[in-house]
Amino acid sequence: MKVLVTGGAGYVGSVGVHELVKADHNVVVVDNLSQGHRDAVREDAAFVKGNLLDAEFVDAVFDEHTPDAVMHFASKSLVGESMEKPFLYLGDNVRAGLNVMRAAANHGTKRFILSSTANLFGDPAEIPIDENEEIAPGSPYGESKFILERNLHWLDTLDVLRFASLRYFNAAGAASPDLGEDHDPETHLIPIVLEVALGQRDKIEIYGDNYDTRDGTCIRDYVHVQDLAQAHILALEALDDQSRVYNLGNGNGYSVQEVIETARSVTGAEIPSEIGSPRPGDPPELVARSDKIRTELGWSPDYPELEDIIASAWAWHQKHPDGYEE
Numbered sequence: 003m004k005v006l007v008t009g010g011a012g013y014v015g016s017v018g019v020h021e022l023v024k025a026d027h028n029v030v031v032v033d034n035l036s037q038g039h040r041d042a043v044r045e046d047a048a049f050v051k052g053n054l055l056d057a058e059f060v061d062a063v064f065d066e067h068t069p070d071a072v073m074h075f076a077s078k079s080l081v082g083e084s085m086e087k088p089f090l091y092l093g094d095n096v097r098a099g100l101n102v103m104r105a106a107a108n109h110g111t112k113r114f115i116l117s118s119t120a121n122l123f124g125d126p127a128e129i130p131i132d133e134n135e136e137i138a139p140g141s142p143y144g145e146s147k148f149i150l151e152r153n154l155h156w157l158d159t160l161d162v163l164r165f166a167s168l169r170y171f172n173a174a175g176a177a178s179p180d181l182g183e184d185h186d187p188e189t190h191l192i193p194i195v196l197e198v199a200l201g202q203r204d205k206i207e208i209y210g211d212n213y214d215t216r217d218g219t220c221i222r223d224y225v226h227v228q229d230l231a232q233a234h235i236l237a238l239e240a241l242d243d244q245s246r247v248y249n250l251g252n253g254n255g256y257s258v259q260e261v262i263e264t265a266r267s268v269t270g271a272e273i274p275s276e277i278g279s280p281r282p283g284d285p286p287e288l289v290a291r292s293d294k295i296r297t298e299l300g301w302s303p304d305y306p307e308l309e310d311i312i313a314s315a316w317a318w319h320q321k322h323p324d325g326y327e328e
C-alpha cells in the first residue's frame with residue numbers, strides 16, 4: 003500500500019515508517035520537524051516538510067501522492083503542556099487531524115490509523131483498562147484525541163473510510179541504537195533516568211511517593227515502540243472489513259521506583275533519585291488490558307520485559323548522547 007505517515011519523523015512515527023518500509027509498503031512522510039528529526043526518517047521513504055494546519059498544503063500532498071492509507075502520528079502529546087496551553091491541543095491538534103481527514107475523504111483514501119492515548123481514561127475505575135472503560139479524558143490532550151476518534155467514527159458511519167484508533171499507554175525503548183527517543187525538552191521518565199545514568203543530569207526527581215500504589219509512586223504500562231509500530235502494521239492490514247479501537251500496552255505495570263531500579267541494574271550506574279512534589283494530573287495507575295488486539299489481530303509484543311525495553315533505550319542513549327544531531 004501507499005501510506006502517508008504524518009509525524010513520521012517523530013519518536014513513534016519514525017519507527018512506524020521503519021516497519022512499514024520493511025513490510026514493503028510505499029511510504030510518504032509529512033512532518034514539520036517542530037518535534038521530529040529529519041535523520042530519523044529512513045532514506046527510502048519520501049519526505050515532505052510542511053504544516054498540517056495548512057489545509058491547502060495537506061490537499062496538495064494528497065493530490066500528488068494519492069495514498070491508500072494514512073497513519074496520523076503527528077501531534078502535540080504532553081499532558082502537562084495541554085493543561086497550560088489548551089488551545090495547542092483543542093485547537094491545533096484537532097484542526098491538523100481534521101485537515102488530514104478531510105483530505106483523505108476528498109481523495110478516496112479508505113484507511114486511517116490514529117495514534118490515540120491512555121489519557122482518554124483520565125483516572126479510571128478499573129485496572130487493567132479495557133476498551134469498555136468510560137471515556138473521561140484527563141486533559142485537553144486526551145480530549146483532543148477523543149474528538150478525533152469521534153470524527154473518525156462519523157466518517158466510518160457515513161462509509162467514507164475505515165479507521166483504527168490505537169490508544170497507546172507509555173511508549174518506550176528504542177527500535178535500534180540509531181532510532182530512538184529525542185524530545186526537547188525531555189519530560190518522559192525513562193529517557194530522563196538514562197540521562198542521569200550518562201551523567202547529563204545530577205538526579206531523577208520522583209514526582210510524589212504518596213500515591214495509593216505498592217510503593218507510593220505512580221504505576222505505568224511501558225510498551226516498546228517497536229511493538230507499537232507492529233500493531234500499526236496489523237491494524238492497517240485488518241481495515242478491509244471494519245473500523246477498530248484498541249488499547250495498547252503490555253498489561254504489566256511498573257512503578258517509578260521500579261523503573262529506576264531496573265535502569266540501575268541495566269546500566270550499572272548509581273542513578274541518584276530524590277522525592278519531589280506530585281505532578282498535577284498524574285493518575286496513580288494506568289495499565290492496559292490489550293486482550294482485544296491480541297485476539298482480533300494476533301498482536302503479541304516481542305519486548306514485554308521492562309529490562310529489555312530499558313536496555314534498548316540505553317543502547318540508543320549511549321550511542322547518541324545528544325540525540326539526533328542536526
Ligand code: UFG
Binds near residue numbers: 209
Ligand atoms: N515521572 C517522574 N519524574 C520525571 C518524569 C516522570 O517521577 O522526571 C513519573 C511521572 O509522574 C509518571 C511516570 O514517571 O508517573 C511516567 O511519566 P512520563 O512523563 O514518562 O509519561 P506519562 O505517563 O505522564 O505520559 C505518557 C505520554 C502521554 C500519554 C500517557 C498515557 O507521555 O502522551 O503516557 O498514559 F498520554
